[in-house]
Amino acid sequence: MSEQPILEVQDVSKAFGGITALNRVSLHVNAGEILGVIGPNGSGKTTLINCITGFIKMSSGRVMFRGKDISWKKAHKIADMGVTRTFQIMRPYYSLPAYKNLVIPLFSPRAKRTGGWRGGGKLGDRNTVSIDILEEIGFERDSFVPYKMASTLPTGYLKRLELARCLALKPDIIMCDEVFSGLSMSEIASMVPLIERLQMDGITLIMIEHRLRELFQVANRVMVLNFGVKLVEGTAEEVMANEKVKEAYFGSQEVEEVMTYA
Amino acid sequence: MANSEQRRRERLDRGIKVRADGVYALMSWRELAYLTVPRLVLILGMLILPLVMPGMYWQRVITIVCIYALLALSFDFLAHYLGLVCLGGAFFVGVGGYIAAILNTSLGLPPVVTIPVATLIGAVICTLLLLPCLPLRGVYFAIVTLMYPLVLARIIEALDIFGGTDGVIGVDSFANRWVEQYAVIALVLLFLFGIRRLVNLDIGLVFRAVMDNDQAVRASGMNISFYKAIAVFIASALGCLGGACLVHIYMWAGISLFALDFSILPIAATVIGGAGTLVGPVLGCIILVPISELLREFGTLRIVFYSLILVGFVVFRSEGIMVYGERKYHQFQKWVKV
Numbered sequence: 001m002s003e004q005p006i007l008e009v010q011d012v013s014k015a016f017g018g019i020t021a022l023n024r025v026s027l028h029v030n031a032g033e034i035l036g037v038i039g040p041n042g043s044g045k046t047t048l049i050n051c052i053t054g055f056i057k058m059s060s061g062r063v064m065f066r067g068k069d070i071s072w073k074k075a076h077k078i079a080d081m082g083v084t085r086t087f088q089i090m091r092p093y094y095s096l097p098a099y100k101n102l103v104i105p106l107f108s109p110r111a112k113r114t115g116g117w118r119g120g121g122k123l124g125d126r127n128t129v130s131i132d133i134l135e136e137i138g139f140e141r142d143s144f145v146p147y148k149m150a151s152t153l154p155t156g157y158l159k160r161l162e163l164a165r166c167l168a169l170k171p172d173i174i175m176c177d178e179v180f181s182g183l184s185m186s187e188i189a190s191m192v193p194l195i196e197r198l199q200m201d202g203i204t205l206i207m208i209e210h211r212l213r214e215l216f217q218v219a220n221r222v223m224v225l226n227f228g229v230k231l232v233e234g235t236a237e238e239v240m241a242n243e244k245v246k247e248a249y250f251g252s253q254e255v256e257e258v259m260t261y262a
Numbered sequence: 263m264a265n266s267e268q269r270r271r272e273r274l275d276r277g278i279k280v281r282a283d284g285v286y287a288l289m290s291w292r293e294l295a296y297l298t299v300p301r302l303v304l305i306l307g308m309l310i311l312p313l314v315m316p317g318m319y320w321q322r323v324i325t326i327v328c329i330y331a332l333l334a335l336s337f338d339f340l341a342h343y344l345g346l347v348c349l350g351g352a353f354f355v356g357v358g359g360y361i362a363a364i365l366n367t368s369l370g371l372p373p374v375v376t377i378p379v380a381t382l383i384g385a386v387i388c389t390l391l392l393l394p395c396l397p398l399r400g401v402y403f404a405i406v407t408l409m410y411p412l413v414l415a416r417i418i419e420a421l422d423i424f425g426g427t428d429g430v431i432g433v434d435s436f437a438n439r440w441v442e443q444y445a446v447i448a449l450v451l452l453f454l455f456g457i458r459r460l461v462n463l464d465i466g467l468v469f470r471a472v473m474d475n476d477q478a479v480r481a482s483g484m485n486i487s488f489y490k491a492i493a494v495f496i497a498s499a500l501g502c503l504g505g506a507c508l509v510h511i512y513m514w515a516g517i518s519l520f521a522l523d524f525s526i527l528p529i530a531a532t533v534i535g536g537a538g539t540l541v542g543p544v545l546g547c548i549i550l551v552p553i554s555e556l557l558r559e560f561g562t563l564r565i566v567f568y569s570l571i572l573v574g575f576v577v578f579r580s581e582g583i584m585v586y587g588e589r590k591y592h593q594f595q596k597w598v599k600v
Contacts, residue, residue, distance in 0.1 A: 053481070055477070055480070055481075074485075075480045075481065076480045076482075076483050076484055076485050076486070077483075079480070079481055079482060079483035080483040084481065084483075085481055087477070087478070087481070091475045091477055091478040091481075092474075092475070092478070093470065093471045093474040093475055093478065094474055094475075095470060095473075095474055096467065096470060096471070096474070100467055101471075103464050103467050104467055104468050104471040104478075104479060104482055104484070105482035105483070106464075107464050107465065107467070107468055107484070108482050108483040108484045109483065109484070110483045111483075126464055165478065165481070165482060166481075168482075169482065169483055
């Protein structure tokens with residue numbers, strides 16, 4: 001791992017009117033690491049991702065990516081630099097077939113630069129590249145699934161499609177906003193190796209999750225947010241042993257389960 | 263229907279499509295004909311239309327149909343492939359028309375030059391003026407674009423520029439009426455098939471993605487304003503082209519180029535023809551404009567009958583002629599027992 005963290009968030013705050021959604025949150029991620037972000041509902045996890053990726057403007061603070069300040073850049077510029085995200089509420093292009101959904105990121109300037117799109121001719125056009133990506137992410141190549149309209153796909157495939165949209169850009173960082181939520185146990189079980197493979201490919205991941213058990217399987221470090229404040233950061237065991245975290249999650253059955261499991 | 267619970271209508275796609283829309287595996291001449299005949303009917307029909315018209319009056323009506331068809335194409339493209347409902351058809355017509363008229367009268371350029379130049383310059387001007395509105399969506403964009411032609415018309419009237427209320431007089435006409443007719447018909451066919459092709463290219467998919475979900479396009483590292491501007495440029499070029507042709511047909515450019523007819527009739531044509539089909543709006547114009555001419559006999563009651571016909575279409579065939587026709591053409595339908 002390199003000395004300098006790939007992404008550094010310094011004292012980021014965001015206020016919506018009178019409500020402070022994020023209060024001086026700092027974090028850093030090293031290249032190739034998986035950082036889990038957990039916290040109760042409304043604790044500012046998604047706002048954090050929105051601020052980092054430029055989808056909303058932060059009130060104060062700084063985000064550094066590879067030593068460069070990206071705090072005030074526009075969302076598409078940030079994605080262009082390689083900091084991509086998925087959406088908690090999936091945002092596929094419903095009127096297009098699944099494989100055509102990936103033609104759009106493959107058309108982007110970054111994909112042209114990084115070779116996500118290999119350039120036509122014998123190597124295939126964007127359609128064939130997108131089928132390749134979809135196969136990689138778990139769409140069966142020879143089935144009808146990649147050709148189905150995105151509006152007819154089940155949640156599991158849509159979550160994969162969200163990830164595939166990021167992968168098409170050959171990203172450095174993917175911020176996953178609850179990729180496990182809404183999936184059945186078997187779907188989650190097949191998703192975990194996928195996340196591990198992304199890490200092996202050298203992609204840094206920041207994962208927002210409510211499925212703590214699966215998150216702790218893959219995450220190197222975990223950070224806990226509550227009411228927009230960072231409570232604690234550390235390994236899964238450290239975090240779960242922390243009194244403040246227990247308080248924030250008080251009564252949550254899953255935490256108790258996970259703690260006995262850990 | 264006593265047995266209606268036991269029976270349902272089953273629709274089956276005809277078997278020559280493979281996998282996705284627009285990907286066909288042709289096995290025979292019959293299947294080739296299945297694909298090409300509808301297109302040929304449209305193309306040949308449009309080409310024959312001026313020849314079968316009874317007189318000069320109706321030939322002129324066909325020309326006007328084509329101008330409206332360009333505007334309807336522009337509206338359909340923006341509304342159903344980019345998600346911007348643009349009521350600025352009259353704005354495009356006016357800008358293109360005035361530029362062509364001024365180029366022709368003050369610089370003495372022939373229509374062959376003024377029309378393409380007015381199209382390009384007009385499209386650039388329209389796009390620049392609409393640039394601040396591009397972040398708007400839905401009804402907000404519609405309201406703002408509705409304002410543009412009204413404002414421009416008032417500016418010309420108040421400042422008395424470009425001939426003021428008299429307009430620009432003495433614009434050259436086309437060489438003769440056949441050139442005029444076949445020029446506009448060729449333009450309509452060219453842009454109809456051109457835009458149909460465009461929306462299925464990769465950049466066309468980006469446009470459709472912007473309509474579906476602009477946030478996801480931003481997350482893919484693309485500047486949505488840039489793609490919206492390109493699409494608005496294409497749409498306003500179509501409108502300006504229509505306006506430039508129109509001034510050479512009327513041999514006059516005036517404030518009536520900013521009349522709301524040019525904004526509203528294309529929308530009605532799109533509704534009747536079938537939204538998002540591109541061919542539908544052209545068919546809609548071929549139906550609506552002559553109907554509006556036929557109804558002139560009724561004098562002031564014309565607008566009543568016109569509205570009734572429109573309402574009839576919207577109530578009984580709200581999907582549009584083309585969507586209905588495509589479904590009938592591409593699918594078998596039969597009643598099956600459940």
